[in-house]
Amino acid sequence: PFAEIELHVGDKKITEFDRAAYPDALLKKIINCEPEKVSYETFDKLSAPGEKGTLHAYLLKPKKPRLGDESRAMVLSFYGGGNAYSTTFQMLCDAGYYVMSPAPRGTADFGGAFYDLAGGDWGGGETLDDFAAGKYLEKRLGIPAKHIGIFGGSRGGYDTLRALTFPGEVNGIKEDFRFGFGISDYGIADIIRATEGGNISQWFAYLTGGDPHKDAAKWKDRSPETHADLLSGPLLLTHGTNDRRIPAAESRSMYAVAKKLGKEVYFLELPEQGHGYKGVEPLARYYGAVFEFLGKIK
Secondary structure, eight states: OOEEEEEEEETTEEEEEEEEEOOHHHHHHHOOEEEEEEEEOOTTOOOOTTSSSSEEEEEEEESSOOOGGGOOEEEEOSSOOOOSOOHHHHHHHHTTOEEEEEOOTTOGGGOHHHHGGGTTOTTSHHHHHHHHHHHHHHHHHOOOGGGEEEEEETHHHHHHHHHHTOOSEETTEEOOOOOSEEEEESOOSOHHHHHHHSSOHHHHHHHHTSOGGGGHHHHHHTSGGGGGGGOOSOEEEEEETTOSSSOTHHHHHHHHHHHHTTOOEEEEEETTOBSBOOSHHHHHHHHHHHHHHHTTOO
């Protein structure tokens, strides 16, 4: 949470003074996670800057974790690894969930070379990094894969769907870790369709290495909707009707296809919301749907 701190630098000593911060009584109410900086190995032992053959992540531990068969953990898919206060993380911890916030290849916080590792390989190495994070949690916490979920929004929404429908191999690398459930917020189900419908064509061009139409078979194969029959667990989709970056048609179509296949899938469409949700009532509906969904996970 926000804090303003004054540092006095003296002879081999730094003295810290709090200038402004939330009252301790309030902090006890809104901070429900204990953060731990962790590192984990990937399939290729990629080393992020500052790491040694590992990737960086934060493991956020609940003050009162669920125990035994009720133990649960969730991996944030993409745009993770940041040292920042997250309302969603704190709410999940308050509900007894462990949350892992990893920084996979393609993360912007570790320099241009690390960021560019994802260029042209969307749904490849970064998805394998998500699986490695899931395996880390399974081993570290002793929680089975069926009780480890994955969640994220936008690009993270795509990564969530990709991980849950992974066909077993990418770039010659085979992977069999299966997340038990997932939450995709304004995610992408079909890469080429999303390219044509959204207003961020340059971003799609970067992630696909140019025009995805030129290698349509590859990007069709890396589209979650193509492999909806492989959906590994219950799925919650959410999307705003006014999303101009990633049209709501992405979640609507994924929902229809998965439902037709007999999968356990739920969909919350938020009227007049865009690429991200704002306002007390929409957020109440969103979090209500999230925790209702999580309550269904067995």
